[in-house]
Amino acid sequence: MDINTMMHDLACQMNEKDSFNGTWLYAEKGEIVSKGAMGFRDPGNTLPIKEDTIFQLASVTKQFTSAAVMLLMRQGLISLEDEVTKFFPEIPYPGVTVRHLLTHTSGIPDYFDDADWFIRIWKEEKRVPGNDEILRFLKETKAKPYFAPGEGLRYSNTGFNLLALLVERLSGVPFEEFLKKNIFEPAGMSSTRCCHIRRDGVPFDNYAQATVYDDGKCVADVDSEEEGDVVAFDGLNGDDYVYTNIFDMLRWDRALREEKVLTEEEQQLMYTPGKLNNGEDAVYDEGDGLGYGFGWAVGHDEELGLVVSHSGGMPGVATWFERFIDADRVLVILSCRDYRDIRTYMGYWDGMEAVVRNREPKPLVSIEDLAIKDPDKSKWESYCGKYEHPGDADFIIDEIFNKDGDLYINAIDEDGDELSFILYPIGENEFGRKGGMLKLKFGDGCLMYDDLTCKKL
Numbered sequence: 001m002d003i004n005t006m007m008h009d010l011a012c013q014m015n016e017k018d019s020f021n022g023t024w025l026y027a028e029k030g031e032i033v034s035k036g037a038m039g040f041r042d043p044g045n046t047l048p049i050k051e052d053t054i055f056q057l058a059s060v061t062k063q064f065t066s067a068a069v070m071l072l073m074r075q076g077l078i079s080l081e082d083e084v085t086k087f088f089p090e091i092p093y094p095g096v097t098v099r100h101l102l103t104h105t106s107g108i109p110d111y112f113d114d115a116d117w118f119i120r121i122w123k124e125e126k127r128v129p130g131n132d133e134i135l136r137f138l139k140e141t142k143a144k145p146y147f148a149p150g151e152g153l154r155y156s157n158t159g160f161n162l163l164a165l166l167v168e169r170l171s172g173v174p175f176e177e178f179l180k181k182n183i184f185e186p187a188g189m190s191s192t193r194c195c196h197i198r199r200d201g202v203p204f205d206n207y208a209q210a211t212v213y214d215d216g217k218c219v220a221d222v223d224s225e226e227e228g229d230v231v232a233f234d235g236l237n238g239d240d241y242v243y244t245n246i247f248d249m250l251r252w253d254r255a256l257r258e259e260k261v262l263t264e265e266e267q268q269l270m271y272t273p274g275k276l277n278n279g280e281d282a283v284y285d286e287g288d289g290l291g292y293g294f295g296w297a298v299g300h301d302e303e304l305g306l307v308v309s310h311s312g313g314m315p316g317v318a319t320w321f322e323r324f325i326d327a328d329r330v331l332v333i334l335s336c337r338d339y340r341d342i343r344t345y346m347g348y349w350d351g352m353e354a355v356v357r358n359r360e361p362k363p364l365v366s367i368e369d370l371a372i373k374d375p376d377k378s379k380w381e382s383y384c385g386k387y388e389h390p391g392d393a394d395f396i397i398d399e400i401f402n403k404d405g406d407l408y409i410n411a412i413d414e415d416g417d418e419l420s421f422i423l424y425p426i427g428e429n430e431f432g433r434k435g436g437m438l439k440l441k442f443g444d445g446c447l448m449y450d451d452l453t454c455k456k457l
Helices: 003-018 058-074 098-102 116-124 131-141 157-171 175-184 228-233 246-257 264-270 342-356
Strands: 022-028 031-038 211-214 217-220 242-244 283-285 290-292 297-301 305-314 317-324 329-335 396-403 406-412 418-422 424-427 430-432 439-443 446-449 452-455
Touching (some): 058 242, 058 317, 098 157, 116 131, 157 175
Antiparallel strands (some): 283 290, 290 297, 305 317, 430 439, 439 446
């Protein structure tokens, strides 16, 4: 089976099992090997996605912010070792350098840790805070740093907000305009722009609306009772809010290879993982052994060599951009709807990664595929009731109850939010869920999950 067929087959499986709504493109040496579009770009399923549909990139944006910083360095306006307080003396984080911000080693807390600050301004002052107000946010919240600069690596969107503000102030032009004139236009990315759709309106005719599920129904992120607060962050820059399509991302890959925006030496610097104060590599992903350069996750494939990548995620948004530097391959996946079944979701992305690496992908498996078709329900009523809350658990199972012949859970997640979901029987006294990899097993007067045992009350 060839690459194009395998990628199309994965998208069809994903669409059948969990409604894939997005586009993909895979190219080798600049030549497109596979591309496609599937699903709908609106919650009502009336507007089919096309190959040139525009998607929000989310955190894939960070590589453009980093590129902008590199251009300032070329002009001598900034250096990697400049302390941020040189430019923003009002923020309470001494010792943090530009390099720390680029590599997530600053220790400056992520604004999502205190998201209510932005939501309050949006709701009480009836406006969306601009990116320059990230300084006010840091001054007013005075959030304790995760660690001293250079002592660890922890992802912080706030660092990239500060970088965008630096670009704007040192260049003397709005950040959005700087990206357009200095990156998008030289790269030939005519369909790409940094903009604020929720705040200012949609400038594209073929924009893919970020879509989430509320009580099983598709709704726009801005109309969601749970996720509608995304509007409050839509004035920020640097960490998100670049919009584009798969073809412009291929143009970006080629522009980098042809040094239309950044020199090879500048790119090599961006692809060098950050280091901690003790000289050790700052590890971004323990599982994959990835480091983090300037807006890029950095890894190495035994056969294909240097690989740089970044993912992006927001409610209703999932994106991926991966470049195989030595092998000259590139993979782009853009989607605009939340998943319902995490197994098919992860299987799709893992399958695409396998194909790019010359491996056969595994068939996608949903929770319905795993579930016992005619389970013995004789013990189910005995499972129902309240259960104790472990003090050190991020995820708490509060209650099991029977509804229309099926078992359901009332749970509390790590943010303290309450949620309910159906359980699927996948083994003897063992159950799974659709929206996560949780497996729980019932014992004598208890249930077990995540190495925890909780007594029935």
